[in-house]
Amino acid sequence: QVQLVESAGGLVQAGGSLRLSCTAPGRTFSSYAMAWFRQAPGKEREFVASINWLGGITDYGASVKGRFTISRDNAKNTVFLQMNSLKYEDTAVYYCARSNGVGTTSRFSNYDYWGQGTQVTVSS
Numbered sequence: 001q002v003q004l005v006e007s008a009g010g011l012v013q014a015g016g017s018l019r020l021s022c023t024a025p026g027r028t029f030s031s032y033a034m035a036w037f038r039q040a041p042g043k044e045r046e047f048v049a050s051i052n053w054l055g056g057i058t059d060y061g062a063s064v065k066g067r068f069t070i071s072r073d074n075a076k077n078t079v080f081l082q083m084n085s086l087k088y089e090d091t092a093v094y095y096c097a098r099s100n101g102v103g104t105t106s107r108f109s110n111y112d113y114w115g116q117g118t119q120v121t122v123s124s
Contacts, residue, residue: 002024002025002028002098002113003024003025004022004023004024004096004097004098004113004114004115004116005022005023005024005115005116006020006021006022006094006095006096006115006116006117006118007019007020007021007022007118008118009094009118009119009120009121010119010120010121011121011122011123012086012120012121012122012123013086013122013123014086014087014088014122014123014124015085015086016086016122017082017083017084017085017086018083018086018120019080019081019082019083020036020080020081020083020094020096020118020120021078021079021080021081022034022036022078022079022080022081022096022115023076023077023078024077024079024098024113025077028098028113029074029077029098030053030074030077031053031102032053032098032099032100032101032102033050033051033052033053033098033099033101033102033103033104033105034050034051034070034072034079034096034097034098034099035047035048035049035050035051035070035096035097035099035104035105035106035111036048036049036050036070036079036081036094036095036096036097037094037095037097037108037111038090038092038093038094038095038120039092039093039095039117040089040091040092040093043092045095045108046061046063046092047061047106047108048060048061048064048068048070048081048094049061049064049068049069049070049081050070050099050104050105050106051070051071051072051079051104052102052103052104053102053103054074055071055072055074057103057104058070058104059104059105059106061106063089064083064090067083067084067085067086068081068082068083068084069081069082069084070082079096081094083120086120086122087122088122088123088124089122090120090122091120091121091122092119092120093117093118093119093120094117094118094119094120095114095115095117095118096114096115097111097113097114097115098111098112098113098114099111099112100112
């Protein structure tokens with residue numbers, strides 16, 4: 001069983017920034033693409049961003065493109081999500097996920113391991 005451990009989220013004012021991190025066991029991290037998804041109350045889980053196994057290719061959901069940045073440090077088995085210009089509608093539980101392949105993808109079914117989720121709340 002692969003355990004993905006996310007950092008604590010938090011409460012931030014609209015327009016502010018927050019960075020999330022997620023760590024995973026070494027052998028199960030560096031060879032796979034990683035992603036962030038989120039789920040707001042009453043809504044389906046939404047793709048936020050993904051990054052390929054080497055970190056050179058990224059992909060973003062339309063609602064966060066230009067504001068969020070995904071990155072990874074394979075030496076530290078960690079993936080990051082830098083969130084800038086936060087909006088009230090970014091409020092959600094954010095999940096880190098490990099893909100079953102090396103390339104970026106927004107397809108929910110391509111991710112086989114998930115973190116426990118961390119709450120991000122943006123006040124308007």
